[in-house]
Amino acid sequence: MESVHKMQHSNQSSVTCMPALFTQYFLQDMKISKVLRLKLLKSSKKLLDSMMWMLQVCTWRLVDAYTERLDAFQKLIFVSNLVFGDASDFILPWKHLFGITDYQIDIAMRENAKSLYALELKSIGRGLDIGTLIxxxxxxxxxxxxxxxxxxxxxEHAKKLIQENVSSALSILKSNTSAGNIPTEVINEVNSILAFNRLLTVLSKFPQGDRFARGLGPISLAGDFDHDRMVGDLKILYAAYTTEVLSDGRLDDEKLGPLNELRNIFGLGKREAEAIIEGVMSDVKSQVPA
Structure with a gap:
């Protein structure tokens, strides 16, 4: 009986342990599946990322190829129109052969003309040679x-030339360690700006100005997209030049003329410039011995 009881107890223990063992192995199997799934997901993600990258590269290459062909085709339209003039509509009927609209032809003409004209403008410096303008x-x-x-x-070309002077002057001014002394190079850069602007103004009123390049006239940096960002530096440069001009403590029409001109070039407000001038005058007078 005792042995039978032991056997029954053993069988019951085995039966009782079976669900636990099954659950343990099942959970272990689930853990393995999760690991495998994670690995598969990571591998799939890497594969998908690689495929997306390859797709982007192919798209970029297609776009580049299309852009290159479009540019070449637009240049062909531009050159043919220059060579054949109005007759190009009959000699090379772009509209009929390729289904191109007048608008597309206008774009091809304008963009290519702008590219070539931009290269031509590089020959124009601050000296404004009349022969070059013609x-x-x-x-x-x-x-x-x-x-x-x-x-x-x-x-825009003239503005870039002025901005080069401004950048050079500010670089010198900010690197100057001598307090109260305005470097001569800074004044020279500003004088170059004023001389260039005056030449633009004079040539715009020239009797035979129709023969000159279009766009002559006084320049102002006001209205540029980055003017608000630059205005602080422009005020610093304006104050430096004002300090040099008013170093003797006297303000007259002869000095006020270039200061007003520089204010217009820099796109500063009238009150802003007047406040700077008043501040400089106050500083100069305070340094004069009583």
Whole structure:
């Protein structure tokens, strides 16, 4: 009986342990499955990322290839229109052969003309040689670039030249360690800006100005997209130049003229400039012995 009881107890223990053992092995199996799933997910993600990257590369290459072909085709339209003029509509009927619209032809003409005209503008420096201005105008007409577009491009070119002077002057001014002394190079840069602007103004009123490049006239940095960011530095440079001009403590019309001109070039408000001038005058007078 005792042995039978032991056997029954053993069988009951085995039966009791079976669910626990099954659950243990099942959970272990589930853990393995999770690991495998994670590995598969990671591998799939890497594969998907690689495929997306390859797709992007292929797309970029297709876009680049399309852009290159489009640029080449636009250049062909541009050159043919320059060579054949109005007859190009009959000799090379782009509209009928390729289904191109007048708008697309206008874009091809304008963009290519702008690219070539931008290269031509690089020949114009602060000296504004009259012969160069006449040649630039001739090139503009040859490229069939509209006067309005040519004028805007010339003004932007002139602004860049002025901004180069401004950047150079500010770099020298900010690196100057001598308190109270304005470096001569800074004043020279500002004088170069004023001389360039005056030359632009004079040539814009020249009797034979129709022969010159379009866009001549006084320049102002006001209205540029980064003017608000630059205005602080422009005030610093304006104050430095004002300090030099008013170093003797006297303000007259002869000195006020270039200060007003520089204010207009820098795009500063009248009250802003007046406040700077008053501040400089106050500092200069305070340094004069009683």
């Amino acid at each position: 040649e630039v105008r001739r090139v503009q007409l040859a490229y069939k670039l509209f006067d309005e577009v040519a004028a805007d491009m010339f003004k």
